[in-house]
Amino acid sequence: FAQTIKAGVGGHLYQVRFVQMVEHLNLWFLEDPMPPENADAFARLTAVSKVPIATGENLFTRQSFRSFIEKQACDIIQPDMQKCGGLLEAKRIADWADLYYINMLCHNMCTPVGTIASGHACSAIRSFVALESDSVELPHWQDIIKRDGPIYKDGYLEMPNKPGLGIELNEEVCRKHLSSGSGFFD
Template identity: 30%
Template structure:
């Protein structure tokens, strides 16, 4: 169908781009795109929100304001070409991701269809979820997996979860000191790569896994988060000591910047390797997949390029007979849009959630949050994303809204 033949209701010019930040969530920025008919699409991304805002208002707005909001692929390619002249990854791709999600949300609202339907239809209406064990809200899950992992696993089973993710070796690696905002996984998750993991530390980290297995047996899938905290030798030691425990995967056991080294983990251990929300664009995933450097592709929709790019990553992984496992430890829009991808992608395996976020601050800032029940996420079939920021969010004392308009 030619552009001129497209339904008039779907051809709407971008009138306004707004970014919304709240001081209580210092890593989050929401993006609202409003068209000439007054409908608004919602996007989101996480990390360095000030830099993301600068990209959106200084670079993106002059190119996108007045453009046809339904030409999502064309907008994505234009922005990528502009950024890639200087190097695209980082704040640029986060900004493009948030904008892209908002455009898909807007398109779905005009069409009266969910994003999953727009992508080609749904293959599932719910998906199994795993709990990433962060201290959040009323849950001290990160403290618990260190101090009482068996009890935590039993508690999660009783809450309906059949899978959990922990990072028992992070605390032994170098970490960033001071008052740095290191994100939801805490101080131990971020720092320089460790090179000296002692036998005692190896066994101390393994104790959490062993206790979970002893407490609940095979009823609980265990995912290990590596946070890229160790070098190849230490990562191999961790993987080999995990082999008898049948873990679901280890994620980012080393930094995901060398497919050849990641491929050694695949070849030299029997633990499935999950890589990586840190990869931006299908090109980065192509390099990992063609090297045989992972067993599972973890895509972050609000980092890797939005819906437009994440669907291509899903198709690419499927061509290698591998699943995707979307990432969310960040925000409610990330969860919602990832679930739309899961509804459509045949190779979606499982979805990440943080129960302290879903039961806590997510619900405080958005309306229409997806339901989590019995260890599964029920995927909404409402137009677009199926959720929106709560109107009262703009009235909070800690909210800052920045606008670019034509």
């Protein structure tokens, strides 16, 4: 798993200076160096940065990715399949970005069910480079589904080779971790 550096930088001038300061670190990419409301500002930063710029986890529709893709305002798009319109919509976004040689790194902050579903979709995306997964640190995360072996092995998602998503919910664990007042598919 990659190491992360978290840094808040305000103002376009400071973002340009920041990417220049970290170029020597040979970072894989810089994620969301500014809020995603201004694709033109992202395009200017991407044009001067030797560090690849990534964004998209807070863009929610194909239309919101449009200006970033057409202006080549980033090097890597990061649609979140649970927020951008689903698996097929994320694939449409990634395929569109691929026409502009923009890679796709899938933002993924969800249960093993969402992670496996995202993994299946990512396997059909030509420009896919990685599936982010920060939720694995939750103590019961892997126990939510029944499966043979770990979900991740040596840093790679182990995709099941069974029909559908290839997983089965562990209802006992799911019921145990329900939010107060919510039901289990009642």
